[in-house]
Structures are given as C-alpha cells and as structure tokens.
Amino acid sequence: MQLPIKLGILLPILVVFVALRLLRANLFLWILAWTASLYVFFAYGFVSPIPGSAVTMYMAIAAVSLAAYVMSAPERTESFLRPLVRLAVERRWRPVLALLLLAGPVFAAWHTYRTLQEPVEPPFFARTIHPQPPAEITVHGTKIDLIRADNPFRKLEETDPEAFAQHVANGRRVYYENCFFCHGDGLAGDGLFARGLNPVPTNFTDAGVLPNFREAFFFWRVSKGGPGMPEEGEPWASAMPAWEKFLSEEEMWDVILFLYEFTGYPPRAIVEEHLAE
DSSP: OOHHHHHHHHHHHHHHHHHHHHTTOOHHHHHHHHHHHHHHHHHHSSSSOOOHHHHHHHHHHHHHHHHHHHTTSHHHHHHHHHHHHHHHHOGGGHHHHHHHHHHHHHHHHHHHHHHHHSOOOOOSSOOOSSOOOOSEEEETTEEEETTTOOOTTTTHHHHOHHHHHHHHHHHHHHIIIIIHHHHOTTSSSOOTTGGGOSSOOOOTTSTTTGGGSOHHHHHHHHHHTGGGOOGGGOSOOOOOOOGGGTSOHHHHHHHHHHHHHHHOOOOOOOOHHHHHO
C-alpha cells in the first residue's frame, strides 16, 4: 500500500536524472536537480510526513555534501561556476538575471505572507480538554491532595499584601523565563512557538479557563505537563513539559498566582459541600 505512493515521487526524479544524462547537462544543472529532488523526496516521499524542522536539517546536510563535492576538485568548481559567471557578465542574460533577482524577494514575501495566514486551530480529534485530575499527586516527594489543596500563598493576599506581591512578582519572572514562548506575552496562547504546536497552548485570557478551575487543578497541569495527562484527555500531543523537573513547588504556585493576577480572574473556590461528602 505504501510502495505506489513512494514510486509516484521516485519515478519522476529518475526520469529527470535520465534526461539530464542524455542531454549531457553541466554540473550546475546536476546540482540544481539533486537539490530539488532531495527536497521533494524528503518533503513528500514518505507516507508519514517528516516534520518541517527535520526536512530543513536534512536539506542542510545535503547542501553541505553537495558543496563539498563541487569544491573537491578545481575542475568541478570551475564547471559549476561557469554558468553563474556567464549569467552575471554576459549582456544577453541580463533580463534573466534581473528576473531572478526580483524573484527572490517576491518569493520570500509570498512565503512569509502565506505562513502568517495559516490559522492557529485546535486539534480536530475529540478529546477532553480539561480532564478530571487525580485525587492525589506526588511532587518533589510530597503528596498533595488535589481535592482539598489550595494555593498556600493565596491567603497572603489578605493577611500580608506585600508578601503576596512578592510571590506574584516571582511568578511573573517564572512565566517570562519559561512559559511565554508558547503561551504568549499576554497569556493568550499565541507565543512564538504556538503555531508549531498541536494542540495549541492554553489561552489564559479566555473567561472559560482560569475562573472555572481551582488553583490546585493548574498546579497539577503545570507540575505534570503533557506527560501527566490521563487517558480521557488523549490523544494528547501537548508539548508542555512536566515543570516539576525544572521548577520548585513555590515557583509553580507563584506562576499560578501570576496567571490570575495578570488576567484579573478570581480562582474557583473549594466547595465545602463537596468536601463534606
């Protein structure tokens, strides 16, 4: 089942190479053909698509290899550069040169425009976005009861506003050192890396997120990350790491304080009736 798909890519490449061989093409055309063929093969020659970053890496390796081949002998270098020199100095090729010089910026502008127009969309598959957390988790060797736990620094908002502000400031530091690359400067889930992630990062400015959950829920999500998502939340391809491997408990609680303070949303309170059950 997979072979015809690959032949559909390989056969045209082989036809191009045979044609170049029959036409006794110069080295420049051969290098151009190899570059284009390798890109087509890497980008479209596999049933399971290769990530764009991997294609870029493979093409960089291929470019270095082809450049090494061209420069391995003076005759090859001269043969490769001869068409380029003729294009640059001969009058009859000036219209083509002008067209190529214009095509570069136009293509770059078009590619940038097309990239920016791609919508940031949630995954199409069905899953529970905010699954039920476990009753208890262990973070840094400490067991935390997620049913009864609350942010240990939240009470400082009333008892010691100055200390509370320090924790919020620390949370701001933690966020902009670690989280804003994906969740964005304004916490809207539109960070630098957001367009490369599926599912997209959580938009904390959405009124349906922070106010609907207790701080302990987000401590679970921050500490355990994508790897800690339960089965009901799958399929789960979240790039969010388990931050307990990098942050202290205080830093994770502080960044949660910052999320609520920045957005102005109040956290959901513990329901005493539920605890009584």
